[in-house]
Amino acid sequence: xxxxxxxxxxxxxxxxxxxxxxxxxxxxxxxxxxxxxxxxxxxxxxxxxxxxxxxxxxxxxxxxxxxxxxxxxxxxxxxxxxxxxxxxxxxxxxxxxxxxxxxxxxxxxxxxxxxxxxxxxxxxxxxxxxxxxxxxxxxxxxxxxxxxxxxxxxxxxxxxxxxxxxxxxxxxxxxxxxxxxxxxxxxxxxxxxxxxxxxxxxxxxxxxxxxxxxxxxxxxxxxxxxxxxxxxxxxxxxxxxxxxxxxxxxxxxxxxxxxxxxxxxxxxxxxxxxxxxxxxxxxxxxxxxxxxxxxxxxxxxxxxxxxxxxxxxxxxxxxxxxxxxxxxxxxxxxxxxxxxxxxxxxxxxxxxxxxxxxxxxxxxxxxxxxxxxxxxxxxxxxxxxxxxxxxxxxxxxxxxxxxxxxxxxxxxxxxxxxxxxxxxxxxxxxxxxxxxxxxxxxxxxxxxxxxxxxxxxxxxxxx
Amino acid sequence: xxxxxxxxxxxxxxxxxxxxxxxxxxxxxxxxxxxxxxxxxxxxxxxxxxxxxxxxxxxxxxxxxxxxxxxxxxxxxxxxxxxxxxxxxxxxxxxxxxxxxxxxxxxxxxxxxxxxxxxxxxxxxxxxxxxxxxxxxxxxxxxxxxxxxxxxxxxxxxxxxxxxxxxxxxxxxxxxxxxxxxxxxxxxxxxxxxxxxxxxxxxxxxxxxxxxxxxxxxxxxxxxxxxxxxxxxxxxxxxxxxxxxxxxxxxxxxxxxxxxxxxxxxxxxxxxxxxxxxxxxxxxxxxxxxxxxxxxxxxxxxxxxxxxxxxxxxxxxxxxxxxxxxxxxxxxxxxxxxxxxxxxxxxxxxxxxxxxxxxxxxxxxxxxxxxxxxxxxxxxxxxxxxxxxxxxxxxxxxxxxxxxxxxxxxxxxxxxxxxxxxxxxxxxxxxxxxxxxxxxxxxxxxxxxxxxxxxxxxxxxxx
Numbered sequence: 001x002x003x004x005x006x007x008x009x010x011x012x013x014x015x016x017x018x019x020x021x022x023x024x025x026x027x028x029x030x031x032x033x034x035x036x037x038x039x040x041x042x043x044x045x046x047x048x049x050x051x052x053x054x055x056x057x058x059x060x061x062x063x064x065x066x067x068x069x070x071x072x073x074x075x076x077x078x079x080x081x082x083x084x085x086x087x088x089x090x091x092x093x094x095x096x097x098x099x100x101x102x103x104x105x106x107x108x109x110x111x112x113x114x115x116x117x118x119x120x121x122x123x124x125x126x127x128x129x130x131x132x133x134x135x136x137x138x139x140x141x142x143x144x145x146x147x148x149x150x151x152x153x154x155x156x157x158x159x160x161x162x163x164x165x166x167x168x169x170x171x172x173x174x175x176x177x178x179x180x181x182x183x184x185x186x187x188x189x190x191x192x193x194x195x196x197x198x199x200x201x202x203x204x205x206x207x208x209x210x211x212x213x214x215x216x217x218x219x220x221x222x223x224x225x226x227x228x229x230x231x232x233x234x235x236x237x238x239x240x241x242x243x244x245x246x247x248x249x250x251x252x253x254x255x256x257x258x259x260x261x262x263x264x265x266x267x268x269x270x271x272x273x274x275x276x277x278x279x280x281x282x283x284x285x286x287x288x289x290x291x292x293x294x295x296x297x298x299x300x301x302x303x304x305x306x307x308x309x310x311x312x313x314x315x316x317x318x319x320x321x322x323x324x325x326x327x328x329x330x331x332x333x334x335x336x337x338x339x340x341x342x343x344x345x346x347x348x349x350x351x352x353x354x355x356x357x358x359x360x361x362x363x364x365x366x367x368x369x370x371x372x373x374x375x376x377x378x379x380x381x382x383x384x385x386x387x388x389x390x391x392x393x394x395x396x397x398x399x400x401x402x403x404x405x406x407x408x409x410x411x412x413x414x415x416x417x418x419x420x421x422x423x424x425x426x427x428x429x430x431x432x433x434x435x436x437x438x439x440x441x442x443x444x445x446x447x448x449x450x451x452x453x454x455x456x457x458x459x460x461x462x463x
Numbered sequence: 464x465x466x467x468x469x470x471x472x473x474x475x476x477x478x479x480x481x482x483x484x485x486x487x488x489x490x491x492x493x494x495x496x497x498x499x500x501x502x503x504x505x506x507x508x509x510x511x512x513x514x515x516x517x518x519x520x521x522x523x524x525x526x527x528x529x530x531x532x533x534x535x536x537x538x539x540x541x542x543x544x545x546x547x548x549x550x551x552x553x554x555x556x557x558x559x560x561x562x563x564x565x566x567x568x569x570x571x572x573x574x575x576x577x578x579x580x581x582x583x584x585x586x587x588x589x590x591x592x593x594x595x596x597x598x599x600x601x602x603x604x605x606x607x608x609x610x611x612x613x614x615x616x617x618x619x620x621x622x623x624x625x626x627x628x629x630x631x632x633x634x635x636x637x638x639x640x641x642x643x644x645x646x647x648x649x650x651x652x653x654x655x656x657x658x659x660x661x662x663x664x665x666x667x668x669x670x671x672x673x674x675x676x677x678x679x680x681x682x683x684x685x686x687x688x689x690x691x692x693x694x695x696x697x698x699x700x701x702x703x704x705x706x707x708x709x710x711x712x713x714x715x716x717x718x719x720x721x722x723x724x725x726x727x728x729x730x731x732x733x734x735x736x737x738x739x740x741x742x743x744x745x746x747x748x749x750x751x752x753x754x755x756x757x758x759x760x761x762x763x764x765x766x767x768x769x770x771x772x773x774x775x776x777x778x779x780x781x782x783x784x785x786x787x788x789x790x791x792x793x794x795x796x797x798x799x800x801x802x803x804x805x806x807x808x809x810x811x812x813x814x815x816x817x818x819x820x821x822x823x824x825x826x827x828x829x830x831x832x833x834x835x836x837x838x839x840x841x842x843x844x845x846x847x848x849x850x851x852x853x854x855x856x857x858x859x860x861x862x863x864x865x866x867x868x869x870x871x872x873x874x875x876x877x878x879x880x881x882x883x884x885x886x887x888x889x890x891x892x893x894x895x896x897x898x899x900x901x902x903x904x905x906x907x908x909x910x911x912x913x914x915x916x917x918x919x920x921x922x923x924x925x926x
Contacts, residue, residue: 102705103808126706148650159648161657162625177895182806184836185622185876187611187661188884188891189900189918194624194657198650215706242565243589243678283749343645345566373647413648421651428651432640436907437652443906444899455652 007044010060014053020045029091030083032076034337034420040085042069047091051168051176051207054090058205059174061088067452068172070201072111072140076147077337078418080200080454090205092142100125105213106165106182111142111206115149118211127213130157133414134323145206148198150414152319155372156247156281157214159414161197166210169196169203172445182210195440200416201451202458203444220247220279221287222315224307225298226272230254230355230367232302233274234348237371239297240278241344244290248279249372250322253351256366256379259328260321268321269305276303276371277318284310325368329379332364336380336397339421342409344374353403354378361396363389375413398424417455425456470507473523477516483508492554493546495539497800497883503548505532512557514631514639514670521668522637524551530915531635533664535574535603539610540800541881543663543917553668555605563588568676569628569645574605574669578612581674590676593620596877597786608669611661613877615782618835619710619744620677622877624660629673632659632666635908645673658903663879664914665921666907683710683742684750685778687770688761689735693717693818693830695765696737697811700834702760703741704807707753711742712835713785716814719829719842722791723784731784732768739766739834740781747773788831792842795827799843799860802884805872807837816866817841824859826852838876861887880918888919 011019020026021044030039043066046057061068067087074081083089095110098118102125109118115129115136122129132151133139139149145167150159166180180186180193196203227233230253237249252260252275261268268275278294280287288308295306309315329335342350351367354376358365369376378400382393401411401424411417411424426434438459441448448458474482483489484507493502506529509520524531530550537544546552558573561581565588572581578592578599585592595614596602602612608630613622629643643649643656659666690696693716700712715723715738724731731738741757743750751771758769772778792798805813814830817839821828832839841863845856864874864887874880874887889897901922904911911921 103701104806105704106806148654150648154648158625161654162621171899175895175898177899178893179896179899181871183804183871183873183876185613185617185804185833185838186873187877187879188873188875188888189880189896190666190903191611191624191657191661192896192899192903194654195903198654203653215708238566241568245678283746286746286749341646341648343567343569370648375648408644408646410646410649410651412651413646414650416650417652425651430641432638433642433652433655435638436634436640436642436655439906440653440655440658440903443902 006064010044010057013056013060014046018047018049018053020047029071029089032074032079032081034077034079034418036079036082036419039082040087042083042087042089045089045091047094049094051170054170054205054207055174055176057088057090058170058172062172062174062449065447065449067449069451070205072143072146073114073138075135075139076143076418077415078412079420080147080416080418080451082419084453092140095207100127101182102127104182107211107213109141109209109211111140111145111209113141115139115141115144122213123216126216128216129163129211129213131160131163134326141209142206145197145209146200147414147416150370150375152248152250152370154370155249156245161194163212164193164197164209165212167193167196167206168208170205170207172204172449176207180210184212200418200455202441202455203450217281218283219312220281220315221284221291222309222318223278223291223294224318225276225278225295225303226269226305227274227303229273230351231348233276234351234371236276236298236301237347238345240294241372244293246278246290246294246372247281248277248319250277251369251371252322252325253367255364256325256329256368259332259366260324263324263328263331264321266317266321277322279315322368326379329366329381333381334384336382336393338378338380338397338400339412339415340378340400340404340409341373341375341413342404342407346407346409347371347374349407350376350404350409354400357396357399357403361392363393363396365396373413419454422456469527473507473520476519476523477509481510481512481516483510492534492552495537495542495544497540497542497881499542499545499882502545503550505546505550505552508552508554510554510557514633517553517633517668517670518637518639520551520553521633521635525635525637525912528910528912530912532914533668535606535609536577536601538598538602539606539881540878541875542883543610543879543881545882547916555603558670563590564645565590567645570674570676572604572672572674574603574608574672576604578602578604578607585676586679589679591679592626592674592676594623594626597789604672605669608660608672609663610877610879613833613838615711615713615833617833618712619708624657626675627656627660627672628675630656630659630669631671633668633670635667635912639670643673647675663881663918665904665918666913680710680744681746682775683744683778684747684754685772685781686741686754686757687781688739688741688758688766689732689768690737690766692736693814694811696739697814697834699739699761699764700810701808703757704835707756709741709753709757709835710744711740711782713740714832714834715785715788716830718827719788719792719831722795722829723787726787726791726794727784729780729784740785742778785831789842792829792844796844797847799845799856801841801843801860801863802875802878803841803863803867803872804836804838804876805867805870809870809872810834810837812870813839813867813872817863820859820862820866824855826856826859828859836876882917885919
């Protein structure tokens, strides 16, 4: 723990108001959206405005062996940016520059910009940044890179990683390294750019990102299919993905539908067991053809109602409903939020297994899914005032991850391991891959200063 | 250098005929297609049939501190699998199993299978493996992973990296690590799968790969545009890529056109300065629309002849001509093969600069390019019997890479650094990124046993 004079030096080395040490003002930097009750109290918060500020902060922290927690918009769902007692929080909220280059179809962006702001800046030039976490209006692009965030478009357009062409990253010794650039193909040296994507602040602090952009997609045509049970919906998804590439393929189960309907009163079928929202952005006649094929599959698997619309606003209403799933279910109680994924053919087994876990533990689990990717979000609802229910929810939380692993799946498809899923990582990866993770971590952060306790326990110690 | 009894133990530990020590039979394992004259003579060649064989070979080599060169089909163009004196060559040519799973739209493949065989196995299930190096009929999928190979489809469909979902990799201590799997989204732990893609045998030996597959694309519509000079062609490419996503956008300059015409007598315009081959795989009416827009751009930039065809065979004839560029130019003399890439707006400056370098040094440089990605292959032709010309070609070879770097580009877009481009890597990456490469290398291969001298000089020493 540094002495106060040391902290004075940090304050002196950075412009006024960059360093926050007032406990009240630091309160907003302790938690991410997972609201981890174990979040600590930072020593100071650096609201960096540049790569240089980050370098100054990191050098100071390294000198004094102070753990560094990097933080974007604080919308993480796995506790990956919860503060630790005595840590230095590096917030990127003030790093908000963006430059869109239509000639290379890329943008260069600082990490503090929101995903929606990146999308908007690209759209102003007729371009498109595809990755679209449901939280795209409140999550930062730096956080997206840190977790390799996904979203609804991934089923056709891939994840954040697929769009990161380059970056500047500050290492724990304060060196700023530039990797890659606005080049679609570049194999000079090891693939280090991709290594930092999804590293959750454990290897370095990303201060600038070069993103690939696409031309704007065509307006999507939407199909909404209602099923009496979730079984028919998951079976439809498995069949659709074998031969088709819809631009969206999302699932809500009955509990989610009801929670969203409680919030929106948009007229969703409260008796439905599941709902699929499917989009195609092919040229219109082909989109109709593709969605007719989707409809035929859904009918074969027992869909009771199928609605088509070419109207982008009408379609967007269903997509917006899907995006509301987490906040809607959150109204029912506190959430433990899963992000488990499986190979698509196991989707039915996963969803049915989750229902069994809910029943066994007597807890409500609503399921919403990026179904076309096999990536589901079982949302465990509990009352934190009810200790017994809380304990049962925690038991179920682990069981869902164990189920996903047993089905050849992953404990996290797009939210990151953070602190909350760390206990299950080794049983997914196995000892050899865990050892390899530790080796890379030790090579880049020998003293374990970067986001300690996130993803895995570092073998290095700050002390 | 191990003593002969040590080599006996390797032979004894592996099945009959897996280990080759006969100098004549080893001759075929010394060179890759770059024909590096400095290639050495191996101590032995292990023609592994399984991950276990690779583990046995690697453990033996590690124990005796023998350098390990991994080798696929030997079609590398950068000297990345040239033998070293006294090395152990691990050949994957016998590892040829593939399993296509239409339900997950993935295949699990051993590294020795050819790219074309992967494509064929996928096609038999109505699926498609997109990456398509020009050498796809003779290059191995393991080599594609080792170099993060590209091809003609990358402009729309991405590179090898984008299709690798998982792998088994043998580390230098003989451990076999399984990373990723048939899951499109998976962020559990560091992004290690991607780290091994493009690592050119310097971090481990990939023995199994899980590849993502797509549904078969629609048949492509083709446009061929002829330009009096290369300037109009590159200007067209820059304009096309700003707003459109053709499924192919390839360029041949006049020297390449003539070399291909010499070989094929297909009736290409020998007076042309450049030719663009452009494809669209949109639904047919939209493909026509897209290619009409392309034609308008080409006309604006001085194209003298523009040919459209919906006939896939006729289109494929031009694509095949494009793929023949390297063997066709190779008939003119020995080649030094570049793979430089730049941000697309710099394409004209790169191609014109290369012409200047050719003139300054009095050597022929034919240019063929994956133009839509800014990735060009200047082919330097020289007579190895002419020492002066050879020296001038070598000078020009370096100048082309320096030019690409000065334009914000890369010394290699898809072939890898290998041994031949190593001297230029540091000036592209800069000291910080080089240091980071070394750190990762040292963490995974502390004694520098894995493909020493490729990509960078290892700091570890085998001895």
